[in-house]
Amino acid sequence: MKKKKKKKKFYFERSFEEFCAVVRDMIVVSCALTVVHVLLECNHYNVVRQRYSSVSSLYELFDTVNAQNVVGFIRDIGLYRLL
Numbered sequence: 001m002k003k004k005k006k007k008k009k010f011y012f013e014r015s016f017e018e019f020c021a022v023v024r025d026m027i028v029v030s031c032a033l034t035v036v037h038v039l040l041e042c043n044h045y046n047v048v049r050q051r052y053s054s055v056s057s058l059y060e061l062f063d064t065v066n067a068q069n070v071v072g073f074i075r076d077i078g079l080y081r082l083l
Helices: 035-041 043-052 058-064 067-076
Strands: 019-024 027-032
Touching (some): 027 035, 035 043, 035 067
């Protein structure tokens, strides 16, 4: 009987213990710093994000938005140097 190979998956939700801290109404709210959070969810980047896309999922982002726009967004929010 053959053993099934486990497929390796990359989880975008993995945070590596990094957090995004945003101040809302004088309270610090921290969220896991993930690809999904930065590209789609973080309120701190909403204004910049809207200049590049208005999508609601990673699939939609990478399927419909030009890669140069994604990189441009990352550059404008100051995270390009971390790539």
